[in-house]
Amino acid sequence: MSESRTQDLSDSSAGARKPVRSGKSSATIYDIAKLAGVNPSTVSRALSKPGRVSAKTQKLIEDAAAQLEYRVNPFARALPTGRTNTLALIVADITNPTFFGIIRGAESTATARDYTLMLAESAESADTELTAARRMLTTVDGLILASPRMDDNHIRELAREKPVVVINRQVDGVPSVVPDVNKGIGEAVRNLAANGHRKVAYVAGPPQSWMTARRWEGVRAACEWSHLECIQLPSHKPTVDGGRQVARDVVASGATAVMTYNDLLAIGLMQELQAAGMQVPDRISIVGFDDIFGADFTTPALTTIRSPMAACGTEAATLLLEVLHGAEEVSPALQVETELVLRGSSGRLLAADHPA
């Protein structure tokens, strides 16, 4: 009888052909309204605005909703409001264990606050990353970029349309969550110094990576403080293969301890050195970065500096949700601490042969 919404009757004939709606597609607020004997808008209010309707009506509506197994239609809600209760997370590489923690942390935080997380990967390409970001931006309330490859301006441009939080990088005017690498690096370097090492090589990551610069800076500063010599070696790619390829340079450098941009490099390096007959850690100590999945599969297990990635994910999501819920002032750069995970690949140098 409702004056406007009578059309569903008209296609009752077609209903026989199509799989109908037979209990399927869930109930709407109109159904609830009818059942509870109130206006649809009242239902809407009861279900979203806190104390906008009387307790009595509230109960009535909630019962009806429960009875009909009502679930809001996210699209219908998103259309007028723009709110989607969805966050996007873009990572450089899903298979890179570094991101697991981030994904997990962000996912659980989002879910806990009744948001859905959409995940995309950029395959380490700045272009793909930007495309993915643009595509998702229309669909989500906010965006988390983990170790973004795109340049600052693009990031700011995205941030102008929707709230953005970056992880593992700092961009002026965009809130970020970054590990404070210095604590972990300090522990590692002190440990190396205590074990008699005098020269440390840092195997760098991709030149355009914000993070590799921070890490190198940290290593350099810590080495200076501990009066260790240190040098930086470029790597071809931040992967196991890249680590293998840099092995010769490492040996040639005369360093007795190596710190790498990430664990994959460390693992490749260790494999290649061992294959060449060098004992780890007797002849050379290796310290990775990140404590990825599998870092303890090696023999010896890899000493590494762990960034609490899950915490990064959690913090980033929390930050983003705060912004979305109207927080004006958010700390522009949140720091999470890193720590040394001491395993078998680093230790005391066996006997002589390192430069006096």
Next chain:
Amino acid sequence: MSESRTQDLSDSSAGARKPVRSGKSSATIYDIAKLAGVNPSTVSRALSKPGRVSAKTQKLIEDAAAQLEYRVNPFARALPTGRTNTLALIVADITNPTFFGIIRGAESTATARDYTLMLAESAESADTELTAARRMLTTVDGLILASPRMDDNHIRELAREKPVVVINRQVDGVPSVVPDVNKGIGEAVRNLAANGHRKVAYVAGPPQSWMTARRWEGVRAACEWSHLECIQLPSHKPTVDGGRQVARDVVASGATAVMTYNDLLAIGLMQELQAAGMQVPDRISIVGFDDIFGADFTTPALTTIRSPMAACGTEAATLLLEVLHGAEEVSPALQVETELVLRGSSGRLLAADHPA
């Protein structure tokens, strides 16, 4: 002048305050219609239906759309049609490398066909899985379940609402993609037999896992064919720790070769055996399953049976898209082949000490 949509004129005064549309909220088909001098519905048709409008109008509209940088509003489209151009993939555990390939494969296939993939994890819990599935089902066009933990009936129930494809499992009436384990297992068992092994232990996975049963069956059959004795050992959990814990049982069983439900078990087992002083593969051979990330980090590197997970993901997504695009008949169970990846953890038994 259009009778119904005149409201935007009314706030033309406010237009001065608001940043107009200046890059902000994107153009609508109404804007295009105005610019091109046609009716909005014509714009809609030009942009979605193939040759529904004349070439001339088509061009006119496309130019206008390009000029305004138009992008369809996914919600507006989803609301009346139900189509979202989105697929959901639910995996048991994001950090389990087994799923990387699946995710990658599904993601790239979806993206290539202009669909977006939403990812959720179930944390290995049947309940969480079902909840996640139900939640996403309202938002997506179809669902891929990788190694689902929930029971057949729940899966069928979901499949009744939206198209579903399962990976690593078979459910009556639901299309699936499963690795054909027999090829890989056959290769592995033949290899073990050729290396003088006579007794093989299979370390099983979670009892409710469909896959562990398939693998055990395959191992049993292959061993029978090759006249090897074989036994099944339960494991506590399908993880590295679970592998460590089962080491004593393995030794006690007297088997000289072990095949495990997955690589994590194999790695844990190997670590524990080595820690107890048993040489691998001199005293015991170990064959894992899946060839996960990190399987070659160990010393010796792990021999394992690889399932082409990326292919599974690709096939599953393709299958799902076919169903969505109206394919009536889809092959109910697509098989992808497995293969033995021979590395260092398996080989010839050194000397005596195995049962005659």
Next chain:
DNA sequence: CTGCTTTTGTCAACCGGTTGCCAAATATTG
């Protein structure tokens, strides 16, 4: 040039919630 089929574009109703505005109902106060 007329009559009929095929294109092509317009109208208007709808998808399912949200929200500003207003009036009825209820509570508070003098």
Next chain:
DNA sequence: CAATATTTGGCAACCGGTTGACAAAAGCAG
């Protein structure tokens, strides 16, 4: 008990596309 302040619920417009029905325009045969 009247008068005013406060709740509470209803109305209706709107978000931005989609689509069935229909009429105008164009194409074509006779």
